[in-house]
Structures are given as structure tokens and as C-alpha cells.
Amino acid sequence: MDKSKHKQLPEIVACKEVARSRLVAVEQVDLKFSNGAERCFEKIKGSGQGAVMVVPLLDADTLLLIREYCAGTHNYQLGFPKGLVDPGEQPQQAANRELQEEVGFGAHGWTHLHQVCMAPAFFNAKMDIFIAKDLFASVLEGDEPEPLEVVQWPLSDYKSLLAQTDFTEARSIAALLLLKDFLEVPDDK
Amino acid sequence: MDKSKHKQLPEIVACKEVARSRLVAVEQVDLKFSNGAERCFEKIKGSGQGAVMVVPLLDADTLLLIREYCAGTHNYQLGFPKGLVDPGEQPQQAANRELQEEVGFGAHGWTHLHQVCMAPAFFNAKMDIFIAKDLFASVLEGDEPEPLEVVQWPLSDYKSLLAQTDFTEARSIAALLLLKDFLEVPDDK
Numbered sequence: 196m197d198k199s200k201h202k203q204l205p206e207i208v209a210c211k212e213v214a215r216s217r218l219v220a221v222e223q224v225d226l227k228f229s230n231g232a233e234r235c236f237e238k239i240k241g242s243g244q245g246a247v248m249v250v251p252l253l254d255a256d257t258l259l260l261i262r263e264y265c266a267g268t269h270n271y272q273l274g275f276p277k278g279l280v281d282p283g284e285q286p287q288q289a290a291n292r293e294l295q296e297e298v299g300f301g302a303h304g305w306t307h308l309h310q311v312c313m314a315p316a317f318f319n320a321k322m323d324i325f326i327a328k329d330l331f332a333s334v335l336e337g338d339e340p341e342p343l344e345v346v347q348w349p350l351s352d353y354k355s356l357l358a359q360t361d362f363t364e365a366r367s368i369a370a371l372l373l374l375k376d377f378l379e380v381p382d383d384k
Numbered sequence: 385m386d387k388s389k390h391k392q393l394p395e396i397v398a399c400k401e402v403a404r405s406r407l408v409a410v411e412q413v414d415l416k417f418s419n420g421a422e423r424c425f426e427k428i429k430g431s432g433q434g435a436v437m438v439v440p441l442l443d444a445d446t447l448l449l450i451r452e453y454c455a456g457t458h459n460y461q462l463g464f465p466k467g468l469v470d471p472g473e474q475p476q477q478a479a480n481r482e483l484q485e486e487v488g489f490g491a492h493g494w495t496h497l498h499q500v501c502m503a504p505a506f507f508n509a510k511m512d513i514f515i516a517k518d519l520f521a522s523v524l525e526g527d528e529p530e531p532l533e534v535v536q537w538p539l540s541d542y543k544s545l546l547a548q549t550d551f552t553e554a555r556s557i558a559a560l561l562l563l564k565d566f567l568e569v570p571d572d573k
Contacts, residue, residue, distance in 0.1 A: 202451070202453075202460045202533070204453070204458065204459065204460075205453060205529075207458070213405045213406070214403040214404055214405040214408065214410070215403055216402045216403040216410040216412070216426055217402070217412075217426060218410075218426045219403065219408075219410050219426065219428065221403070221405040221407075221408050223405070223406070224455050226453075226455070226529070228453070228529045228530045229530070230529075230530050232529035232530055233529075234529045236455035237405055237406060237407045237408065237455075238455045238456045239408065239428070239456070262391070263505075264391075264393070264394060264415075264417070265504035265505045266413050266415070266425040266426075266427045266505060266506070267427045267428070267503065267504045267505055267506045267507040267508050267509075268501065268504040268507075268508045269393065269396070269508075270393065270504075271391045271393075272501075272504050309546075309557070310552060311552050311553070311554040311557060312457065312461075312552045312553055312554065313502055313503060313553070313554050313555075314456065314502060314553070314555075315454035315456045315457040315459075315461050315552075315553060316452075316454045316455060316456055317455070317456045318456040318457075319456050319457050319458075320456075322554070340394075340415070340417045340419075340421035340422075340423045341417045341418070341419050341421055344391070354565075357498075357562075357565075363499060363500050363501045363504075364500070364501055364502070364503070364504060365500040365501065365502050365511070365554045365555040365558045366502075366503075366554040366558075368498075368500060368558040368561075368562070369554045369555075369557040369558040369561065372557075372558065372561035372562065372564075372565065373546075373557070373561065375561075376543075376546075376561065
């Protein structure tokens with residue numbers, strides 16, 4: 196086992212934009228690996244500011260989630276509030292803004308739980324996950340097309356949350372289980 | 385709390401392709417929500433066949449991971465073997481193929497651990513996560529540009545894996561903690 200090996204990165208021989216929409220730019224990257232192999236990959240560029248997710252604890256055993264329309268799957272999905280970091284914002288500021296926009300609470304108590312990425316073969320999309328405690332009612336106007344449904348869930352009943360067919364987003368699942376691990380919640384057998 | 389609410393989906397007023405590359409197509413979707421609000425979203429279409437991830441257990445306490453170049457982040461990332469389901473394949477067949485291509489093992493014992501999705505606001509990308517046990521050496525030729533580094537990690541030392549700066553992919557983190565939860569591995573304090 197080698198946990199610290201620094202591998203030689205492939206050389207980027209060429210990089211060009213091959214597609215662009217309002218939100219997305221696709222780049223084609225020509226690579227030469229250290230063994231001489233050559234490959235052409237595509238990567239997707241986003242906002243580049245990073246994103247945040249908030250795990251709000253209304254009390255020690257009550258999670259707050261939202262149910263939101265998702266265009267990619269054309270259905271409503273249950274998950275933790277999240278959003279992009281705006282220019283000039285620190286991640287925790289963005290987290291507190293998203294919490295007020297999507298859930299109608301601000302928080303006094305913030306803990307950085309973890310940083311995750313998503314499909315790094317294609318994206319450079321970092322997301323900072325925060326635990327929010329000591330909540331207080333506070334609403335900020337967001338850009339949501341409709342009010343989001345806020346759902347309370349007992350943390351001790353996390354297994355039933357994992358079993359919900361609309362709670363499947365990998366980052367929300369990771370956040371839930373990282374929280375459980377962080378708080379050392381016993382298994383719900 | 386309403387766990388089963390069936391919300392009225394927005395109406396898709398129009399949908400058109402606005403960008404395309406070799407691998408990716410971006411669609412613009414014009415939506416009208418049930419409250420009358422109108423929005424224009426973009427979604428990204430992939431292969432549509434779905435994807436698989438494998439959590440291979442060499443023995444009861446030994447995970448197998450791979451360290452692979454990721455073009456999106458231009459670095460090497462540690463994670464579980466994964467890949468797209470090929471046309472005509474069942475997800476478990478794809479999982480057994482990817483395990484042989486990326487790690488050099490096949491498996492006799494398969495358990496479906498969970499299904500996750502990724503950023504459903506933008507993608508319709510389902511991934512089935514499997515546990516693979518009863519491994520046997522078997523190599524299939526894949527399309528990797530270089531041999532992948534295979535890394536063994538003790539499951540009982542999962543907290544040190546979570547602390548690795550190159551183990552950050554949300555689906556690998558979810559898979560690790562879902563496995564721990566499934567096997568009821570005690571917290572490593």
C-alpha cells in the first residue's frame with residue numbers, strides 16, 4: 196500500500212473549447228501520459244466558484260431537508276439545501292445565505308464537515324459541506340420558481356431516509372453519513 | 385412532515401439542444417411551474433445507460449481502491465472502480481467487467497448496496513453501487529491509458545481513508561459509508 200505516491204501527471208498537449216451553452220462550456224483536452232499513451236478527454240467547466248451544502252440541525256435529532264424540482268431527472272428530489280458560491284462570498288457565507296433562501300433559517304453555529312467533489316474525471320466541482328446548528332428564523336429571497344417544501348427528519352431514523360426513493364443524491368447521502376459518523380450516532384438496528 | 389407527497393410536476397413548454405460535443409449534449413428546457421412561474425433550465429445528457437461502482441472486499445477488512453488520472457481536476461484521485469454500463473449489459477455484469485478491467489479481479493459474491501444519482505438538477509445519471517466479495521484474479525483489457533494503481537485499505541481504518549486529500553469523490557465517500565453502515569462496522573475512535 197502506498198498512500199502518498201506522487202504520480203507523474205500526463206502532459207496537456209492541447210486544450211480547446213468544443214461546445215458552449217449559457218451555463219456550460221465543454222473543453223477537449225489532448226493528453227500524453229508518462230508511458231507515452233495519448234488520449235483525448237472532454238471536461239465540463241462550470242462557474243468555478245465552488246458550491247456548498249448545509250446539513251441543518253433544528254435540534255440534536257432533527258434534520259431539515261428540502262424537496263425541490265430537478266430538471267435533470269424531471270422529478271422532485273429530497274436533499275440538503277445547497278447552491279453555488281457567489282463571487283466575493285466565503286463558502287460559509289454562501290451556506291448561511293442558501294439556508295435562509297431555501298429553508299427560511301439562519302444559523303449561529305457552523306462546523307465544516309467535509310469537502311467533496313463530483314465526477315472528477317469530467318468536472319472540477321468542489322463542494323464544502325457544513326453542519327448548521329443554533330438556527331433562527333430568517334428568510335432571504337432566492338431565485339426559486341416556487342417555495343421549497345421543507346421536510347423534517349429524525350437523525351436517529353436515518354435508515355428510513357436512506358430508503359426514500361427520492362433521497363438518492365450522492366452528496367446528500369455522503370453528507371448524512373458523514374454527519375452520523377461525526378456525531379457518532381449509533382446504528383439504527 | 386410529509387414523506388410521500390406527490391407534487392405536481394412543472395410543464396415542459398419547450399426543450400431544445402443548445403450545445404453538443406463528442407460526449408455531451410446540453411438541452412435547454414423551458415418550464416412552467418404549477419404556480420405559474422416560468423424558468424429556463426439547462427440539463428446535460430450523457431450516455432443514458434447508467435453507471436456502476438464496485439466496492440471490492442479482498443477479505444472482511446480489506447478494501448480495494450484505484451488511483452486514476454482525472455481530467456476534470458487534472459490530478460490523480462483515489463476511489464472505487466466504476467464505469468458506464470455498456471449497451472446490452474446488466475448493471476452487475478458491468479460491475480464485474482469494470483472490476484476485471486480496473487483492478488484485475490472478478491468476483492463470485494455480489495450484493496447490490498444502493499443506487500445513487502449525481503446533481504439531478506442537471507443530470508439524469510443513475511449509478512448502482514455493488515459490494516463484490518469472493519474475489520479471484522482475472523484481468524480484462526480496458527481502455528485505460530495506463531495501468532491503474534490498485535490500493536488496499538483496511539475497512540476498520542476508514543477514517544484515515546476519509547482524511548486522504550485525494551479521496552473526495554462524493555459517490556466513493558457515500559459507497560464507503562453505506563458499506564460501513566451495511567456491515568455495521570463499529571466507529572473507529
